[in-house]
Amino acid sequence: MQSLGRHILAEISGCSFDILNDMALVQEIMINAALEAGAEIREYVFHKFSPQGVSGVVVISESHLAIHTWPELGYAAVDIFTCGQRVNPWDACDYLAERFQATTVNAREIQRGILGEVPKQVINL
Amino acid sequence: MQSLGRHILAEISGCSFDILNDMALVQEIMINAALEAGAEIREYVFHKFSPQGVSGVVVISESHLAIHTWPELGYAAVDIFTCGQRVNPWDACDYLAERFQATTVNAREIQRGILGEVPKQVINL
Numbered sequence: 712m713q714s715l716g717r718h719i720l721a722e723i724s725g726c727s728f729d730i731l732n733d734m735a736l737v738q739e740i741m742i743n744a745a746l747e748a749g750a751e752i753r754e755y756v757f758h759k760f761s762p763q764g765v766s767g768v769v770v771i772s773e774s775h776l777a778i779h780t781w782p783e784l785g786y787a788a789v790d791i792f793t794c795g796q797r798v799n800p801w802d803a804c805d806y807l808a809e810r811f812q813a814t815t816v817n818a819r820e821i822q823r824g825i826l827g828e829v830p831k832q833v834i835n836l
Numbered sequence: 837m838q839s840l841g842r843h844i845l846a847e848i849s850g851c852s853f854d855i856l857n858d859m860a861l862v863q864e865i866m867i868n869a870a871l872e873a874g875a876e877i878r879e880y881v882f883h884k885f886s887p888q889g890v891s892g893v894v895v896i897s898e899s900h901l902a903i904h905t906w907p908e909l910g911y912a913a914v915d916i917f918t919c920g921q922r923v924n925p926w927d928a929c930d931y932l933a934e935r936f937q938a939t940t941v942n943a944r945e946i947q948r949g950i951l952g953e954v955p956k957q958v959i960n961l
Contacts (some may be wrong), residue, residue: 766895
C-alpha cells in the first residue's frame with residue numbers, strides 16, 4: 712500500500728557502553744547514518760543525561776532520525792523515518808548497528824501516512 | 837509486558853492548513869503538548885519547508901515528540917515517545933489533535949525496549 716513515509720523502529724542491543732554514552736560520538740554516528748541513507752540534513756540536537764544516556768534527533772528533508780540510549784543496558788531505541796523513494800532507511804539502520812557494535816537488532820518498518828487515509832488528489836510523491 | 841518506553845505513532849488528519857503551515861505555531865503547540873503530558877523539555881528544533889510543511893522535534897527528559905506536517909493534505913505524522921510511568925503520552929496526543937483541529941486521529945501505541953530483550957538486572961524504572 713502506498714504511503715507518504717517509511718518508519719523503522721529499531722531496538723538495538725548489545726552495544727558498547729562507551730559509544731552509547733559519548734554524546735559527540737552518538738551525534739556523529741547519527742549524522743553519518745542520515746548521510747549514509749542519502750538524506751539531506753536540516754537540523755540536529757542532542758542532549759547528554761546524568762549519570763548516563765544520550766538523546767538526540769537529526770531532522771532531515773525526508774523526516775527524521777531519533778535516538779535514546781541506555782548505555783548501562785547496551786541498548787538504544789532508534790527511529791528512522793523517511794519520506795519519498797530516494798532514501799532507504801534500512802541503510803541508516805544497518806550503519807547504526809555496525810557503528811554501535813550491536814549484537815542484536817530488532818527492527819520493524821511501519822508505513823506512515825497511508826494513502827486513502829489522506830486525500831489522494833493532492834499527493835505528488 | 838514491561839517496557840522502557842511507550843511510543844505513540846499518530847496519523848492526524850483533517851487539520852487546518854494554516855496551523856500546520858505555521859512553524860512558530862506548530863512549535864508552540866508541540867511544546868505545550870509535552871508540558872500537557874507532564875514532560876520536562878530539554879531541547880527543541882523546528883524547520884519550515886518551502887512551499888509548505890513543518891518538521892520539528894522536542895527532546896524531553898522522557899524521550900521525544902516529533903512532527904512532520906503536510907498542510908496541503910491537512911495531515912500530520914506525529915510521534916510521542918515517553919519513558920517511565922510519570923508521563924502519559926496520550927495526554928499529548930489528545931492535546932495535539934484538538935489544537936490542530938483534526939477530524940481524524942489514527943494512533944497506535946508501541947512498546948519500546950521490552951524487558952527480556954535487554955538485561956533485567958540493571959533496570960531501575
